[in-house]
Amino acid sequence: MNKKSDMNSGKRKNNKKERVTPKEFSEKKLNFTKITEGKKERTEEEELKQARNALLNILEDTEEARKIAVEERNKTLTIIQNFADGILVFDEKNNLELINPLAEEFLGVKKEEIIQKNISELSETPKFKHLIKLLDSFPEGKAIKSIFREELPLRENLFLEITTLPLIMESNLKGTLTILHNVTREKNIEKMKTEFVSISAHQLRTPLSAVKWTIRMILDGDVGEISNEQRDLLQKTYLSNERMINLINDLLNVTRIEEGKLLYEPKLAQLEDIVWSVAGNFKQEIKRKKIDFKFKKPSQALPKVKVDQEKIKLAVENLIDNAIRYTFPKGKVEISFRCPDKVIEFKVKDSGVGIPKDKQERIFTKFFRGPNVIRMETEGTGLGLYTTKNIIEAHKGKIWFESEEGKGTTFYFALPTEE
Amino acid sequence: MAKKILLIEDEEIMLNLLQRKLTQENYEVLIARDGQEGLEVMEKELPDLVLLDIIMPKKGGFEVMEEMGKIPKLKNIPVIIVSNSGQPVELDRARKLGAKDWLIKTEFDPQEVIDKVVKQIGK
Numbered sequence: 087m088n089k090k091s092d093m094n095s096g097k098r099k100n101n102k103k104e105r106v107t108p109k110e111f112s113e114k115k116l117n118f119t120k121i122t123e124g125k126k127e128r129t130e131e132e133e134l135k136q137a138r139n140a141l142l143n144i145l146e147d148t149e150e151a152r153k154i155a156v157e158e159r160n161k162t163l164t165i166i167q168n169f170a171d172g173i174l175v176f177d178e179k180n181n182l183e184l185i186n187p188l189a190e191e192f193l194g195v196k197k198e199e200i201i202q203k204n205i206s207e208l209s210e211t212p213k214f215k216h217l218i219k220l221l222d223s224f225p226e227g228k229a230i231k232s233i234f235r236e237e238l239p240l241r242e243n244l245f246l247e248i249t250t251l252p253l254i255m256e257s258n259l260k261g262t263l264t265i266l267h268n269v270t271r272e273k274n275i276e277k278m279k280t281e282f283v284s285i286s287a288h289q290l291r292t293p294l295s296a297v298k299w300t301i302r303m304i305l306d307g308d309v310g311e312i313s314n315e316q317r318d319l320l321q322k323t324y325l326s327n328e329r330m331i332n333l334i335n336d337l338l339n340v341t342r343i344e345e346g347k348l349l350y351e352p353k354l355a356q357l358e359d360i361v362w363s364v365a366g367n368f369k370q371e372i373k374r375k376k377i378d379f380k381f382k383k384p385s386q387a388l389p390k391v392k393v394d395q396e397k398i399k400l401a402v403e404n405l406i407d408n409a410i411r412y413t414f415p416k417g418k419v420e421i422s423f424r425c426p427d428k429v430i431e432f433k434v435k436d437s438g439v440g441i442p443k444d445k446q447e448r449i450f451t452k453f454f455r456g457p458n459v460i461r462m463e464t465e466g467t468g469l470g471l472y473t474t475k476n477i478i479e480a481h482k483g484k485i486w487f488e489s490e491e492g493k494g495t496t497f498y499f500a501l502p503t504e505e
Numbered sequence: 506m507a508k509k510i511l512l513i514e515d516e517e518i519m520l521n522l523l524q525r526k527l528t529q530e531n532y533e534v535l536i537a538r539d540g541q542e543g544l545e546v547m548e549k550e551l552p553d554l555v556l557l558d559i560i561m562p563k564k565g566g567f568e569v570m571e572e573m574g575k576i577p578k579l580k581n582i583p584v585i586i587v588s589n590s591g592q593p594v595e596l597d598r599a600r601k602l603g604a605k606d607w608l609i610k611t612e613f614d615p616q617e618v619i620d621k622v623v624k625q626i627g628k
Contacts, residue, residue, distance in 0.1 A: 300522060
């Protein structure tokens, strides 16, 4: 304190009042002892005066410092009050220490009614319920150790991104800070985009089915005989149309992923049976490309998995299709399973073109296709692996791969078994 | 006597194609261009089978099935859905309403429609 007031006094040399620092004060005091008796009375008076001044100075400095602190505090509070995000602070005992007006507005609560209340009490108020439930869902209970981010649809047309982080001061947890960021606009745009794709995809399907059926009936001779040349052209047109249909279906799947409506009523199933039936669809292609295809059936039945069969079929189909498509004729494709702890692992290994190292991190990105496979096959939407990854993850599974350009690729996925 | 099939479909070209295909297979084909008209024809003609689209003007396919369920003489006529869409939720709803089968237009060829019809009511 002395030191500080010393410094402050030093800074304010222009101050009109006579200032004496404690240091000067004690030095002067030493000098006083040498002063003669006759002058004693007067010096004592001066001494007191100076002491008083010094004391006043210290007090004044303290007051100044307090004012600065209060000003800083008010400034910080004003920032918090006017912040463009909602802010909540819980202390180390999980009592609500602070809430700013925007957070009050988001949650539809009044500060006076909830301040200083404990999180457990707040979890019973309807307006807080969803938020607290979310905050409570941290992996390690209520002890929040790092940044946590989640989206919360609070009510009609209000979508918040919740960020929670621990407030740590000198390695002690002083509470938690929760930030409510309004992402309604972004969510709405995303929704509009998804709806647009969904509607246009449905609309596109109608004329495509008309084209499909017309060509099919002509090809089947339902509307009279056709020449071989006509047949040849129509067959190609039919296939082009099929490609378009597949593309639309892929787009529809992507919109379902983005709408979060991907899975439908998962049921118990044998993964190896699903894979076996999917692999059967590739018989012709395997024969055409003379691919050495192996399906290593597990020696005993695998534990069951709970899956949306149609979606898992699609995921497996995408992986096998890629393996065969991007392997040169007479290459190898091998499917096998493993059953480590509580998961079933599917593996499809090919001797194909591989994924260039610098492109590997983008492999699951929507619309991405490797440059080497584009050269090989122009057809392809770049939606297959994106869809596959989302399907596997929607089943709480994991997907990964190993690949070397020119040597081949192995894709794996693991699904939790139903125990 | 030829079996009667009622085709309820709002899209002209699909209507044409299916009508042609079914007639070739010696079925008697009745047509309606929306759900409302479909129910009227149904009550008058009592077909052996209904091929039903889902998204149509005036009355959609689901509503048609709901109303059929309320009318005793229509209740047991087999229905096959022929739709552009085929989401699991829709399939479930159709099954609960008593539909016998479901076809997604882009996934099936006209011949497969015939196969499904034959499976339900024979030639």
